[in-house]
Amino acid sequence: MMKAAMLYGVKDLRVEDVDVPGVGIGEVLVKIKAATTCGTDVKIYQRGYVEKIIKLPTIFGHEWAGEVVEVGGNLDWPKKGMRVRAGNSAPCLHCNMCQKGKYNLCENMIWLWGAYAEYIKVPARTVLVNMQEIPSHVSFEEAAITEPLACVLHGVEEANVKLGDTVVVIGAGPIGLLHLLTVKKMGAEKVVVIDLVDERLSVAKELGADETINAGKENAVEKVQQLTGGYGADIVIEAIGSPVTWEQALRLARKGGTVLEFGGCPPGTEIKLNTEMLHYGELTVLGAFHTTPLHFRKALNLISSRTVDVRPLVTKRMRLEDIKQAFEILSTSKNEIKIAIAP
Ligand SMILES: [Zn+2]
Ligand SMILES: [Zn+2]
Numbered sequence: 001m002m003k004a005a006m007l008y009g010v011k012d013l014r015v016e017d018v019d020v021p022g023v024g025i026g027e028v029l030v031k032i033k034a035a036t037t038c039g040t041d042v043k044i045y046q047r048g049y050v051e052k053i054i055k056l057p058t059i060f061g062h063e064w065a066g067e068v069v070e071v072g073g074n075l076d077w078p079k080k081g082m083r084v085r086a087g088n089s090a091p092c093l094h095c096n097m098c099q100k101g102k103y104n105l106c107e108n109m110i111w112l113w114g115a116y117a118e119y120i121k122v123p124a125r126t127v128l129v130n131m132q133e134i135p136s137h138v139s140f141e142e143a144a145i146t147e148p149l150a151c152v153l154h155g156v157e158e159a160n161v162k163l164g165d166t167v168v169v170i171g172a173g174p175i176g177l178l179h180l181l182t183v184k185k186m187g188a189e190k191v192v193v194i195d196l197v198d199e200r201l202s203v204a205k206e207l208g209a210d211e212t213i214n215a216g217k218e219n220a221v222e223k224v225q226q227l228t229g230g231y232g233a234d235i236v237i238e239a240i241g242s243p244v245t246w247e248q249a250l251r252l253a254r255k256g257g258t259v260l261e262f263g264g265c266p267p268g269t270e271i272k273l274n275t276e277m278l279h280y281g282e283l284t285v286l287g288a289f290h291t292t293p294l295h296f297r298k299a300l301n302l303i304s305s306r307t308v309d310v311r312p313l314v315t316k317r318m319r320l321e322d323i324k325q326a327f328e329i330l331s332t333s334k335n336e337i338k339i340a341i342a343p
Contacts, residue, residue, distance in 0.1 A: 038062065170239060
């Protein structure tokens with residue numbers, strides 16, 4: 001038996017004893033050493049999610065790293081005892097979307113949940129396309145953050161951030177801060193971070209934001225105009241997932257600029273788009289969903305070389321037994337960025 005945090009429904013998360021999963025051909029059993037909380041997890045905990053991606057009840061959590069304890073038949077890699085991480089998705093490589101190279105939109109994606117537990121069984125396809133060994137100097141916590149960084153890398157590549165760009169990031173949560181760290185390394189000249197919580201904005205400042213705006217106290221559109229000589233930003237990244245900020249993002253970009261609508265909004269929501277902005281203003285508006293195995297690899301390499309140093313994002317550590325409390329903290333206070341959960 002093992003301890004696992006089972007999600008039954010909205011705000012219904014229970015730590016229970018469940019069977020340790022058996023390992024079949026091509027599968028791998030990993031002892032989890034660290035799992036990290038994610039904005040997506042908080043959303044699912046608070047309001048539920050798309051059933052295609054998560055079927056309840058299930059063991060919760062998707063960012064983890066650990067040690068291989070059992071290797072199924074027909075595999076000569078990984079080895080028992082190896083420190084590994086795996087992505088929470090594995091594309092099929094042969095559907096229409098995969099054939100177009102859009103692996104993040106795979107029509108037969110396998111999703112892997114189960115980070116908040118003592119052990120996780122990694123499916124054969126995931127072992128094959130989306131598992132990596134963790135270099136010895138990288139902590140399990142850092143390695144667990146590969147997933148959100150991979151999503152961010154996919155997004156900023158789509159948005160085509162260039163040397164010298166002014167970038168506005170809406171949202172100073174874990175995803176907004178990862179965007180900040182990444183676009184800085186890509187050569188953004190000025191990064192402006194917008195949020196409603198001063199504590200989060202000061203973290204953004206510490207992590208390299210050139211300017212911060214508290215949108216509850218200041219008019220963000222006016223302030224961005226001011227900071228960009230009246231033009232607006234080259235790139236605007238929405239990292240919250242609300243129709244209000246999706247629309248705000250459109251008003252922060254310059255003519256010919258790019259808006260990356262990164263945060264997933266609640267199902268059924270819509271936004272208004274000014275046609276003149278798109279036509280005369282040549283605004284590019286992009287969505288970005290999830291990521292690809294390629295980006296997972298790239299993300300772990302960037303974490304490993306500390307090109308993107310994700311260590312400051314873990315602001316609290318808690319035990320698996322206290323997982324419910326961890327999610328209550330993340331739902332009610334904005335002071336913690338990511339909580340690392342140790343089984
Ligand atoms: Zn995540
Ligand atoms: Zn596919």
